[in-house]
Amino acid sequence: MTEFIPPGARWVDLPSPFPMKRGGTLHNARVAFETWGTLDAAAGNALLILTGLSPDAHVASRDDDPTPGWWEAMVGPGKPIDTERWFVVCVNPIGSCKGSTGPASVDPATGDLYRLAFPDVSIEDIADGAAHVVRSLGIERLACVVGNSMGGMTALALLHRHPGISRTHINISGSARALPFSIAVRSLQREAIRLDPNWNEGRYDEATYPESGMRIARKLGVITYRSALEWDGRFGRVRLESDRPDEEPFGLEFQVESYLEGHARRFVRRYDPNSYLYLSRSMDWFDLAEYAGGDVLAALARVRVERALAIGARTDILFPVEQQEEIAEGLSRGGAEARFVGLDSPQGHDAFLVDMDRFGPAVRSFLDGL
Amino acid sequence: MTEFIPPGARWVDLPSPFPMKRGGTLHNARVAFETWGTLDAAAGNALLILTGLSPDAHVASRDDDPTPGWWEAMVGPGKPIDTERWFVVCVNPIGSCKGSTGPASVDPATGDLYRLAFPDVSIEDIADGAAHVVRSLGIERLACVVGNSMGGMTALALLHRHPGISRTHINISGSARALPFSIAVRSLQREAIRLDPNWNEGRYDEATYPESGMRIARKLGVITYRSALEWDGRFGRVRLESDRPDEEPFGLEFQVESYLEGHARRFVRRYDPNSYLYLSRSMDWFDLAEYAGGDVLAALARVRVERALAIGARTDILFPVEQQEEIAEGLSRGGAEARFVGLDSPQGHDAFLVDMDRFGPAVRSFLDGL
Numbered sequence: 001m002t003e004f005i006p007p008g009a010r011w012v013d014l015p016s017p018f019p020m021k022r023g024g025t026l027h028n029a030r031v032a033f034e035t036w037g038t039l040d041a042a043a044g045n046a047l048l049i050l051t052g053l054s055p056d057a058h059v060a061s062r063d064d065d066p067t068p069g070w071w072e073a074m075v076g077p078g079k080p081i082d083t084e085r086w087f088v089v090c091v092n093p094i095g096s097c098k099g100s101t102g103p104a105s106v107d108p109a110t111g112d113l114y115r116l117a118f119p120d121v122s123i124e125d126i127a128d129g130a131a132h133v134v135r136s137l138g139i140e141r142l143a144c145v146v147g148n149s150m151g152g153m154t155a156l157a158l159l160h161r162h163p164g165i166s167r168t169h170i171n172i173s174g175s176a177r178a179l180p181f182s183i184a185v186r187s188l189q190r191e192a193i194r195l196d197p198n199w200n201e202g203r204y205d206e207a208t209y210p211e212s213g214m215r216i217a218r219k220l221g222v223i224t225y226r227s228a229l230e231w232d233g234r235f236g237r238v239r240l241e242s243d244r245p246d247e248e249p250f251g252l253e254f255q256v257e258s259y260l261e262g263h264a265r266r267f268v269r270r271y272d273p274n275s276y277l278y279l280s281r282s283m284d285w286f287d288l289a290e291y292a293g294g295d296v297l298a299a300l301a302r303v304r305v306e307r308a309l310a311i312g313a314r315t316d317i318l319f320p321v322e323q324q325e326e327i328a329e330g331l332s333r334g335g336a337e338a339r340f341v342g343l344d345s346p347q348g349h350d351a352f353l354v355d356m357d358r359f360g361p362a363v364r365s366f367l368d369g370l
Numbered sequence: 371m372t373e374f375i376p377p378g379a380r381w382v383d384l385p386s387p388f389p390m391k392r393g394g395t396l397h398n399a400r401v402a403f404e405t406w407g408t409l410d411a412a413a414g415n416a417l418l419i420l421t422g423l424s425p426d427a428h429v430a431s432r433d434d435d436p437t438p439g440w441w442e443a444m445v446g447p448g449k450p451i452d453t454e455r456w457f458v459v460c461v462n463p464i465g466s467c468k469g470s471t472g473p474a475s476v477d478p479a480t481g482d483l484y485r486l487a488f489p490d491v492s493i494e495d496i497a498d499g500a501a502h503v504v505r506s507l508g509i510e511r512l513a514c515v516v517g518n519s520m521g522g523m524t525a526l527a528l529l530h531r532h533p534g535i536s537r538t539h540i541n542i543s544g545s546a547r548a549l550p551f552s553i554a555v556r557s558l559q560r561e562a563i564r565l566d567p568n569w570n571e572g573r574y575d576e577a578t579y580p581e582s583g584m585r586i587a588r589k590l591g592v593i594t595y596r597s598a599l600e601w602d603g604r605f606g607r608v609r610l611e612s613d614r615p616d617e618e619p620f621g622l623e624f625q626v627e628s629y630l631e632g633h634a635r636r637f638v639r640r641y642d643p644n645s646y647l648y649l650s651r652s653m654d655w656f657d658l659a660e661y662a663g664g665d666v667l668a669a670l671a672r673v674r675v676e677r678a679l680a681i682g683a684r685t686d687i688l689f690p691v692e693q694q695e696e697i698a699e700g701l702s703r704g705g706a707e708a709r710f711v712g713l714d715s716p717q718g719h720d721a722f723l724v725d726m727d728r729f730g731p732a733v734r735s736f737l738d739g740l
Binding site for chain 2: 116177178179180181182183184185187188190191192194195197201202212215216219220223227228231232234235236237248249250252253254255256257260277281284287317320
């Protein structure tokens with residue numbers, strides 16, 4: 001299984017051995033990142049972006065890699081995260097297949113791919129990897145850490161484990177702990193992969209890629225990333241335009257089915273199934289409340305930031321806005337000037353990627369105030 | 371593949387040939403049903419129950435079959451649907467594997483199981499099958515037709531195609547047409563079955579039952595039948611009690627995962643996968659608006675009932691309460707005294723099966739008023 005690394009990626013070597021939270025260590029591991037803009041003399045204008053499960057570190061186009069990034073509308077000159085003002089760093093998570101060391105990387109102990117020999121990955125490990133990148137760039141204190149979805153979890157872990165690493169924080173469609181609905185969805189995504197005979201306990205190759213399992217996992221993701229409200233308006237009951245119906249029994253017939261199919265095709269064989277399993281599980285495990293005897297607000301109150309913004313879409317069923325409200329409340333208790341904003345985006349969990357009319361101004365206004 | 375027929379089932383033979391809405395005919399087909407209570411001399415106290423996708427006609431226990439039914443708390447002497455007052459009939463849908471003729475039945479033309487040679491099943495066909503049962507029991511006019519979930523669709527089709535067949539109607543967590551979120555969920559459930567190599571275009575047997583596909587389909591069903599709100603309170607982040615963790619890679623760890631697993635185990639091998647595919651698809655196709663140039667309210671306004679109640683749970687993501695509100699509005703336009711009641715049940719689409727404290731009184735009060 002190959003990795004999928006954007007051409008503009010750079011790397012930071014992690015200390016070797018690098019201890020992992022749940023046991024095990026990594027040797028000769030590295031973390032991939034990209035940067036935009038210029039770090040000022042005092043290293044005071046750095047902004048770190050932490051990603052969701054699947055994106056790479058290529059958050060926006062750049063002269064040396066003009067491919068549009070996954071958050072192209074948010075990051076760039078004059079954009080809400082303005083690269084003329086901020087030195088933007090985006091880090092690829094440990095465990096990913098998109099540059100940082102993960103299950104699809106070569107295990108230096110054996111010369112073979114890690115596969116399931118890779119140690120458990122926790123959100124805290126991903127945060128520690130990001131902290132190494134930040135420090136290696138000569139940044140003692142970030143101006144802001146921005147985390148989306150899984151990256152919102154990672155940002156909280158980073159702030160908790162590396163006190164003072166950032167003055168401020170924007171948490172977008174994130175949460176301080178996984179709740180059972182999202183655990184159930186992710187568990188089912190993992191089961192679809194595990195039940196695919198091609199998965200074979202992680203020992204697949206290009207010819208035996210567990211395509212069926214990854215298709216199901218991706219489509220289930222897309223269903224839960226979006227919202228019924230958006231789809232009612234977007235697809236309704238419109239059928240596929242075709243001279244003849246899909247000949248396969250129970251084949252595609254409605255536009256919404258074709259939309260899911262398109263998402264699956266763009267994902268399958270472009271993400272490593274083992275990496276997917278590791279990062280999916282890391283989200284289930286994450287619970288900031290562990291650090292305060294099970295009290296999530298108390299754990300958030302121990303996070304030290306000056307200002308924070310927690311935002312999300314009211315139609316998000318995977319990371320519901322109550323979880324962003326909880327983050328703002330907990331950070332406020334710790335003394336931060338923290339605000340929660342629930343946006344009326346119809347696009348559910350994915351809204352931060354597509355509803356720039358709402359998410360753009362919220363992010364811009366917070367950063368303008370710094 | 372065997373069928374799964376409750377011991378108290380009775381049958382009505384359909385006219386042979388029996389034409390199906392989307393083409394094809396059935397020969398020597400029959401519809402399974404059960405009854406409770408006594409039909410009065412004027413045949414004026416008959417109440418028909420139309421079911422969701424998976425239940426059989428055994429809605430409640432009876433002397434000749436003391437097994438608790440799937441709606442035991444709702445139907446019986448002194449219960450909200452009081453069998454001392456009503457002659458209750460429950461019909462198993464055409465296409466099911468639980469008594470009525472379906473893909474798991476023997477095709478008289480070949481002597482083999484129908485499997486995918488079974489013609490397309492539409493909600494309208496299911497409604498026509500139910501109408502034959504009603505008439506064969508000597509009932510010209512039902513006092514009430516009650517439909518849940520898919521049965522709510524079937525009830526609307528029945529009322530539309532057989533004008534005057536019922537004086538009143540209770541639509542529970544139903545809808546007048548499938549919308550894209552529920553189509554997407556069902557499409558993915560079907561795909562999980564179709565991708566299981568054991569499915570083999572419908573040619574499985576006991577030894578090659580497509581267990582993996584049915585597991586995924588059922589778990590996805592349970593996730594969408596319930597609600598995040600309920601699970602937060604019920605499971606939180608509680609882990610399984612076990613001396614040692616599940617040894618399988620990425621195996622079960624949280625109670626919510628074990629809950630899904632229990633549901634899958636109770637379903638898999640107890641439902642015919644082809645029947646599941648047929649009935650699942652019939653829901654996607656259903657759109658009462660077809661009968662009024664695409665205007666769903668106009669189509670509902672053509673349905674003739676005297677009184678109606680449309681109820682559902684506000685946490686239902688599969689048949690959202692807006693769809694029950696639409697039913698009440700449309701039936702009102704047609705001159706019915708129709709009321710919508712959205713209940714604050716936390717259990718989502720499944721609430722009508724478990725939240726008797728809310729659904730029981732709503733049904734009882736409507737029926738008491740007749």
